[in-house]
């Protein structure tokens with residue numbers, strides 16, 4: 406009887422010490438036999454701090470969290486050279502964008518095809534010169550450079566500089582003397598026409614915001630006032646600027662205007678004489694932006710729900726994207742949107758059907774993502790890309806905090822990344838493609 410009591414008391418004492426020991430080390434079962442309770446403080450610090458509500462007990466350092474760059478590829482804004490340090494920041498870092506060259510070529514061809522099909526009416530003043538003006542988005546942005554080159558190359562106005570097509574804005578070139586471009590020639594139905602880039606300029610406002618629609622609206626006012634009768638075509642690096650010019654001048658004057666992005670308002674305007682636009686498959690890009698984060702957070706193969714069907718049936722075909730392992734970049738493919746097919750593109754915020762299946766919340770629990778849009782006033786990003794992201798975040802069980810920048814200063818955005826530990830992953834849209842380090846430094850602290 407006494408022995409039993411002694412055994413019971415011993416047991417009780419052991420249990421008590423176990424409870425005391427386990428109190429500051431959640432899940433640290435390996436150490437429970439350690440009555441001295443020394444050496445446990447380090448564990449509790451790494452295990453218990455700043456759990457963001459995810460299921461795992463271990464905290465991931467910010468520098469190791471999944472990171473996706475999107476829309477503006479980390480690169481040198483003068484040379485275009487990719488910033489491989491940023492693209493390989495950690496093993497879960499990717500870029501999501503679209504094939505800028507394929508899209509630029511499509512845009513050029515779309516304009517050329519339009520000229521050929523409408524040759525009888527296009528040369529308004531009948532001087533034998535098909536004149537166009539071009540709105541340039543950002544002279545240091547790959548997409549913008551590619552589109553300027555694409556238009557010049559298709560229309561025969563391109564000149565080479567250092568082995569590549571010069572994409573420098575001409576300012577005005579009504580007399581055809583600019584050295585950044587040349588006059589092109591087109592032979593159509595036995596007649597030879599000259600093609601001239603009458604004017605082009607970077608649409609940057611006084612505060613420094615690029616791709617600026619209001620600036621483009623003003624520019625067409627200035628250009629049309631001095632040589633409006635010579636403008637037969639208006640081309641733009643994007644729809645935001647294209648629509649500003651269309652509404653300010655070309656619609657009323659019956660001058661076909663071409664943009665890029667297939668924003669809903671631009672697609673609708675095709676019914677009213679907007680010449681056409683290019684869809685950069687934002688529905689695929691927005692999906693990829695969040696999907697790579699989802700996959701990295703789930704610890705599954707990065708191709709899941711991308712090239713390989715996931716458990717909900719989501720999969721993308723090779724007709725809409727490709728992945729380049731060397732640059733860790735996903736590129737969506739572009740499609741021309743013209744009078745022939747625009748009715749299929751009227752709402753640019755609809756998710757892409759093959760990847761619109763809801764993920765199961767028990768297998769893919771909610772995670773939190775910090776995401777910024779470099780310029781809350783950018784038409785494409787605010788009217789097309791962000792609404793798409795907001796549709797996909799629900800489907801992928803991601804709780805995304807959207808930060809809208811002013812389009813001018815990186816600090817306006819990085820200031821709002823003061824507590825990266827509160828998020829599981831990051832999606833970044835830089836103001837300037839050279840500035841990746843402003844973000845990675847914050848994540849490395």
Ligand code: BGC
Nearest residue numbers: 476477548616643666783785
């Ligand atoms: C879009 C533009 C947009 C820019 C912002 C481009 O890909 O076509 O409309 O202004 O991205 O970075």
